[in-house]
């Protein structure tokens with residue numbers, strides 16, 4: 001047992017996992033083990049776990065719902081933290097919404113729409129947690145997190161509990177500039193009153209659009225590449241002949257070229273090699289160097 005494991009076990013007991021495989025915690029169903037894994041239930045527990053990792057010079061990361069990740073087959077060194085059920089909540093007062101970072105983003109969309117609150121409808125069908133959605137500045141159909149967030153609560157990589165203003169989050173297209181190692185525990189939003197039936201109609205419309213476009217039934221991590229300025233990654237991939245391209249257990253979807261699906265038993269190395277092959281081919285075909293939206297995690 002190393003020093004970090006000892007320190008964590010002293011506090012969290014058998015909640016500390018050693019060598020826990022992460023594949024089942026991702027939508028891709030891919031990924032090797034975490035050296036150490038712990039689920040925390042309070043901001044103080046999170047602070048304790050992160051401070052212990054920092055003291056022991058071990059890397060630490062937070063796993064959300066795992067819907068935007070490609071985790072290496074070799075797994076993740078150091079500590080992987082997951083937020084427990086006590087971070088799955090929301091409180092609404094007038095147009096102000098406070099959501100725990102482990103709440104499913106889709107559930108938050110549904111709850112706010114049911115209250116007649118406008119601003120989060122774009123999130124219909126975006127899987128993942130509120131915390132992961134914040135980190136990725138998740139968005140679709142012209143909307144994104146950045147427009148409705150007022151504050152972000154969490155813990156720094158050294159274990160200090162902090163509240164960040166909207167400006168300190170540093171929102172950009174499908175990314176943020178949070179302080180290194182910052183783990184989000186809660187996100188505050190300011191929404192607007194809207195017409196409940198109109199909002200429900202809009203959500204149903206977006207659901208139908210998504211159903212028509214996205215592959216279903218096979219594990220994936222959503223869009224593999226970000227859309228480059230003024231273009232669509234899916235179209236560039238399709239015109240480079242990549243729809244359906246396959247490597248081992250991984251393939252570009254025949255339905256939407258910007259999705260890679262796990263056909264069964266795909267390895268992270270195969271997915272990554274397919275991504276690099278596609279980037280090169282798109283550059284040769286159209287001169288555009290695509291930037292991955294999916295995050296590569298762990299030891300490669």
Ligand SMILES: Cc1cc2nc3c(=O)[nH]c(=O)nc-3n(C[C@H](O)[C@H](O)[C@H](O)COP(=O)(O)OP(=O)(O)OC[C@H]3O[C@@H](n4cnc5c(N)ncnc54)[C@H](O)[C@@H]3O)c2cc1C
Nearest residue numbers: 064065066067068128129131132133135138139183184222
């Ligand atoms: C079918 C499908 C459709 C999708 N459609 C969309 C779409 O339309 N638009 C869109 O933007 N995305 C889309 N995605 C991608 C993904 O759902 C979003 O990026 C989502 O917001 C990620 O949330 P998560 O909880 O799964 O984060 P994870 O994938 O677990 O993590 C993403 C990143 O956030 C970090 N993170 C997660 N939680 C925390 C936290 N509490 N504190 C600090 N860091 C944290 C992780 O370390 C990682 O770096 C789609 C994915 C799938 C599978």
